[in-house]
Amino acid sequence: MQTHHDKELSELNNKLLIMASHAESSVTRAVQAVVNRDEALARQVRADDEVLDRLEVELDEMGVALLAKAPLARDLRLVLMVMKISQNLERIGDEASKIANRARDLAQEAPLKINLDIAHMARLVIDMLKGALDAFVKRDAIAARVLIPRDKDVDALNKQFQAELVALMTQDGGNVRRALWLTVVSKSLERIADHATNVAEDVVYLCEALDIRHTGKNPPSPTT
Numbered sequence: 001m002q003t004h005h006d007k008e009l010s011e012l013n014n015k016l017l018i019m020a021s022h023a024e025s026s027v028t029r030a031v032q033a034v035v036n037r038d039e040a041l042a043r044q045v046r047a048d049d050e051v052l053d054r055l056e057v058e059l060d061e062m063g064v065a066l067l068a069k070a071p072l073a074r075d076l077r078l079v080l081m082v083m084k085i086s087q088n089l090e091r092i093g094d095e096a097s098k099i100a101n102r103a104r105d106l107a108q109e110a111p112l113k114i115n116l117d118i119a120h121m122a123r124l125v126i127d128m129l130k131g132a133l134d135a136f137v138k139r140d141a142i143a144a145r146v147l148i149p150r151d152k153d154v155d156a157l158n159k160q161f162q163a164e165l166v167a168l169m170t171q172d173g174g175n176v177r178r179a180l181w182l183t184v185v186s187k188s189l190e191r192i193a194d195h196a197t198n199v200a201e202d203v204v205y206l207c208e209a210l211d212i213r214h215t216g217k218n219p220p221s222p223t224t
Contacts, residue, residue, distance in 0.1 A: 012079065027051065029044055045097055052089060086197040088196075104184070125189045125192050128147055128154070128197070
């Protein structure tokens, strides 16, 4: 029979999964709004962000209440990591909102003549986010460790896009405003990848009680 304490932990876990679903949806919609020049879709992202803000507050309140009950070490890690992951999901929502805002701006202007594969970068980022959240659901530290180095691929793409956009602005001053908007989109995607990496690191801590932040990102597992 499930105890009251176990039920509370389960509710905390399930609410985080609801928040994760909204975060994934927010990023996907924001990117689609940029690629498809869809202002209506961009406006939906704002509603997603409000939901994420509310869920973060609710998770914090639930977490604090559980911490006050002096949980066992294993449960303590779960509560703390859920609260940390929810913070990253809320910030992902903020970045999605930035992308959506720029999508609305870009939709009102003529497209820039530049081959910038934002959709490819977004796929990498969304795959990282999904992978990190799936690792949390499965309590899979190995899967979390595997995806952490992929953050470097997103960093490299962001640097490439930023350089190309700067070159475009240098060539023609008429491109500056639209190019700057695209730099925001690229940078926000890079930051979402950072937050996905944070989630993966939190999963490792949850599963192994090992903090791998600032340690070369992906040190060998103590079990290998």
